[in-house]
Amino acid sequence: MKKAIVNTAECVACGVCAKTCPRQAITIFHGIYAHVNEDLCIGCKKCEKECPASVIQVVEKEVAS
Amino acid sequence: MKRWYDYLWIFSAAYMISGFFNILFAWVGLICFITPLLLSIMGKGKIYCNSYCGRGQLFELLGSRLKLSSNRNIPAFIRSKWFRYGFLAFFMIMFSIMIFSTYLVFNGTKNLEEAITLLWTIKLPWNWAYTGKVSPWIAQFAFGFYSVMLTSTILGMITMFFFKPRSWCVYCPMGTMTQAISILKYGRKMR
Ligand code: SF4
Ligand code: SF4
Ligand code: SF4
Numbered sequence: 001m002k003k004a005i006v007n008t009a010e011c012v013a014c015g016v017c018a019k020t021c022p023r024q025a026i027t028i029f030h031g032i033y034a035h036v037n038e039d040l041c042i043g044c045k046k047c048e049k050e051c052p053a054s055v056i057q058v059v060e061k062e063v064a065s
Numbered sequence: 066m067k068r069w070y071d072y073l074w075i076f077s078a079a080y081m082i083s084g085f086f087n088i089l090f091a092w093v094g095l096i097c098f099i100t101p102l103l104l105s106i107m108g109k110g111k112i113y114c115n116s117y118c119g120r121g122q123l124f125e126l127l128g129s130r131l132k133l134s135s136n137r138n139i140p141a142f143i144r145s146k147w148f149r150y151g152f153l154a155f156f157m158i159m160f161s162i163m164i165f166s167t168y169l170v171f172n173g174t175k176n177l178e179e180a181i182t183l184l185w186t187i188k189l190p191w192n193w194a195y196t197g198k199v200s201p202w203i204a205q206f207a208f209g210f211y212s213v214m215l216t217s218t219i220l221g222m223i224t225m226f227f228f229k230p231r232s233w234c235v236y237c238p239m240g241t242m243t244q245a246i247s248i249l250k251y252g253r254k255m256r
Pocket of ligand 3: 014101113114115118119120121233234235237238239240241
């Protein structure tokens with residue numbers, strides 16, 4: 001499964017990804033970083049394309065272990 | 066679905082234009098400084114950036130809708146902590162200097178300078194936008210504050226053009242400050 005992951009240490013919490021996500025899978029955790037709800041994410045890469053800081057990436061992930 | 070706050074870019078655009086006609090409108094811009102800070106102090110995180118910032122929306126609009134952005138990745142150093150906090154520190158120092166010159170005009174040490182300072186260095190005469198009906202210090206602050214707003218708009222336009230539409234938001238001092246306040250408030254809780 002493809003899922004978006006955030007480099008939380010460098011995320012600027014601008015919220016662009018959350019706005020662009022078609023599944024509303026992203027929330028901004030207390031104004032600190034973006035958090036992806038993997039159950040909702042469909043790996044469409046919209047967030048990756050839009051993130052101004054380029055800190056969110058869609059990667060291949062093992063299904064729930 | 067569009068909500069009322071999705072149109073705040075109109076306010077931002079109108080604000081930037083108004084400074085060309087009457088510099089005193091610059092004072093209105095304080096809203097864009099006080100609101101985000103208050104919201105994050107109140108524990109709302111970066112909700113201002115996430116929903117209400119007209120400037121962010123404006124860059125989005127120009128970059129994505131009007132396709133003025135080249136959509137390249139921003140150089141990694143710009144999103145680094147030292148650059149973002151360094152730029153914030155620089156911004157605060159320049160802002161304090163601006164407040165100090167307002168004070169000097171207030172106590173009569175300095176005369177009102179009807180000019181805009183772009184990128185902290187280039188002075189442009191701006192006397193057409195001021196008719197001289199208020200105390201000089203009120204006008205001085207307006208010229209200074211509008212200089213800050215115009216400078217950041219220009220920087221934002223440049224990075225919007227070269228990188229992604231909202232690349233200004235990566236190093237915007239307001240965004241850095243509200244994130245810093247949020248970190249102080251909630252700590253950096255890692256998943
Ligand atoms: S768009 Fe990028 S920098 Fe902005 S909140 Fe999302 S992951 Fe973070
Ligand atoms: S990859 Fe698509 S669905 Fe997943 S978080 Fe990003 S925008 Fe949302
Ligand atoms: S980072 Fe700055 S320009 Fe971007 S949304 Fe926040 S306050 Fe507005």
